[in-house]
Amino acid sequence: MIRSDPREALAAKAGSGVARLGPDLWLVTEPIATGRLLGSPDAVTARARQPPGLTSWGPDGTAAWTAVRRAMRPVLTTAHTTPLLPAVAEQTRRTAARWPGVIDGMREAVRLVSDANLHHLLGAPSATLSTLVEAELAAADGVLPGRLRRAQRATYDAIRAHNHGPLPALLAAQGFDEHHVTLAVRSMLLSGHHVPAAALAWAFHELARHPDAQDRVRAEADGGSERPFCASVIREALRLHPPVWQLRRQLRASVHGLPAGATVVFSPYLNHRNPAAHADPLDFRPERWLRHARPVPGSYFPFALGPRICPASRTAPVVLTTILGEVLRTHRLVRHRDPKPARGVLHAPRGLALRVVRTHR
Numbered sequence: 001m002i003r004s005d006p007r008e009a010l011a012a013k014a015g016s017g018v019a020r021l022g023p024d025l026w027l028v029t030e031p032i033a034t035g036r037l038l039g040s041p042d043a044v045t046a047r048a049r050q051p052p053g054l055t056s057w058g059p060d061g062t063a064a065w066t067a068v069r070r071a072m073r074p075v076l077t078t079a080h081t082t083p084l085l086p087a088v089a090e091q092t093r094r095t096a097a098r099w100p101g102v103i104d105g106m107r108e109a110v111r112l113v114s115d116a117n118l119h120h121l122l123g124a125p126s127a128t129l130s131t132l133v134e135a136e137l138a139a140a141d142g143v144l145p146g147r148l149r150r151a152q153r154a155t156y157d158a159i160r161a162h163n164h165g166p167l168p169a170l171l172a173a174q175g176f177d178e179h180h181v182t183l184a185v186r187s188m189l190l191s192g193h194h195v196p197a198a199a200l201a202w203a204f205h206e207l208a209r210h211p212d213a214q215d216r217v218r219a220e221a222d223g224g225s226e227r228p229f230c231a232s233v234i235r236e237a238l239r240l241h242p243p244v245w246q247l248r249r250q251l252r253a254s255v256h257g258l259p260a261g262a263t264v265v266f267s268p269y270l271n272h273r274n275p276a277a278h279a280d281p282l283d284f285r286p287e288r289w290l291r292h293a294r295p296v297p298g299s300y301f302p303f304a305l306g307p308r309i310c311p312a313s314r315t316a317p318v319v320l321t322t323i324l325g326e327v328l329r330t331h332r333l334v335r336h337r338d339p340k341p342a343r344g345v346l347h348a349p350r351g352l353a354l355r356v357v358r359t360h361r
């Protein structure tokens with residue numbers, strides 16, 4: 001049996017930009033409508049009701065999470081992140097120095113990103129926490145509730161024992177209790193693990209396919225800390241391969257002609273490949289971001305848009321640019337085995353194998 005790619009299956013239903021998929025279900029791909037709907041305070045994230053417990057934000061989870069989101073802002077600025085970048089580069093150098101001749105691109109991207117994330121939020125990488133986060137995400141993908149509960153408890157307990165460093169200190173200083181600090185760190189570690197790693201792994205893949213672009217990143221990385229082309233590579237990888245390829249919102253009120261109560265599906269993947277918004281949309285062309293950096297609203301949103309935009313939307317690209325620049329400064333990436341896109345909610349390069357050639361000690 002041939003199963004179609006879920007992204008292509010959704011594309012087939014997109015119609016003229018606002019398509020009704022069921023009585024209360026809509027798919028919106030038209031850029032202006034996408035921007036208006038996602039940006040509306042009445043388009044809310046549909047969250048499963050959680051029983052009180054270890055991983056729950058409590059009866060009013062949204063209000064608690066919104067307060068934490070606001071309180072976290074100071075560590076999610078480029079001003080906070082920039083001084084950490086030399087340590088991220090150093091950690092990247094150490095990891096890449098141990099690479100064998102052929103690597104699994106996604107696995108190594110997870111390692112690099114997880115170390116950087118832990119450094120950013122807790123002040124230092126932790127192999128224990130990385131492993132526990134990975135195990136919890138694997139358990140969440142599975143079907144065994146007991147296994148997931150055990151994995152959640154293990155992550156929660158380890159984070160509580162580790163509750164020091166920039167993010168916990170910031171939240172504790174604003175009066176959040178230990179449980180909420182632990183939950184906040186947990187949300188950031190889980191969300192900041194596979195998603196940015198998939199972006200980095202897709203960038204590895206595209207650079208292995210485009211040696212000229214790779215040379216340009218390398219030349220720039222040798223030249224100093226300004227890396228506009230490398231940043232454009234990350235932007236372009238996020239355009240062609242947005243790791244969160246599908247978003248859902250529920251409308252609390254009528255917005256842009258769609259009725260209150262409707263569930264709306266959006267797809268960065270489909271909008272990013274719209275030829276009316278991006279010239280030659282299937283081509284990997286990082287230069288497009290050097291020339292006109294402001295795409296039509298609603299045509300580029302790898303971090304979502306509106307009130308629930310990714311809290312790391314400013315810092316993640318800076319960190320990924322540093323990691324990618326450092327990898328390319330010291331190594332050449334050569335195609336070994338091309339990936340297939342994963343079929344699940346995460347658009348990641350499954351089976352990506354790269355040959356790595358050391359160019360610098």
Ligand code: HEM
Binds near residue numbers: 045117188309316
């Ligand atoms: C290239 C890197 C990243 C991309 C493309 C990305 C993308 C996204 C997207 C699209 C969402 C919205 C999901 C939805 O509404 O269904 C989101 C939410 C989120 N992201 Fe990211 N993300 C990235 C990196 C990170 C990092 C590094 C962290 C943590 C340090 C992080 C933490 C979060 C959290 C906590 C949320 C949930 C926000 C909320 O619901 O209020 N993300 N991300």
